[in-house]
Amino acid sequence: xxxxxxxxAKGVMKVKFYExxxxxxxxxxxxxxxxxxxxxxxxxxxxPNFVIQGGCPFSKDMSDPRVGTGGPGYKINCELDGNNQxxxxxxxxMAHAGRNTGGSQFFICHNRENTKHLDxxxxxxxxxxxxxxxxxxxxxxDKIEKVVIIEE
Numbered sequence: 001x002x003x004x005x006x007x008x009a010k011g012v013m014k015v016k017f018y019e020x021x022x023x024x025x026x027x028x029x030x031x032x033x034x035x036x037x038x039x040x041x042x043x044x045x046x047x048p049n050f051v052i053q054g055g056c057p058f059s060k061d062m063s064d065p066r067v068g069t070g071g072p073g074y075k076i077n078c079e080l081d082g083n084n085q086x087x088x089x090x091x092x093x094m095a096h097a098g099r100n101t102g103g104s105q106f107f108i109c110h111n112r113e114n115t116k117h118l119d120x121x122x123x124x125x126x127x128x129x130x131x132x133x134x135x136x137x138x139x140x141x142d143k144i145e146k147v148v149i150i151e152e
Contacts, residue, residue, distance in 0.1 A: 042143050
């Protein structure tokens, strides 16, 4: 089983992946994390009581007008048919600009109430199981220091 630690100045979020439900999305995130892709990127979109979003390569410089539009240079397909495809507090989900256009951007949900309309529209691929309070502390521009993948 793989887990991850998302390190920020506001604390560490520990994540369990939904490997059975979204294997390709998990594999893509793990690959990017191991390559250091996420290191130094900002949470460029923070909507209170909704989500925090990161993973745009242009967010290393928040003054770049392209912030929020970048990806890894390829797209991955959505995985919406598995179990655990519901958005709840702490759930990691793949951001996209339309079905099957995700790549590196992801969001973490603040709650269930304001995110349930995203169910089976965006691929849920993990959940924060420790450090939930960090989600509430994140502000626009806060950096992802590093993502550590732990394989057990």
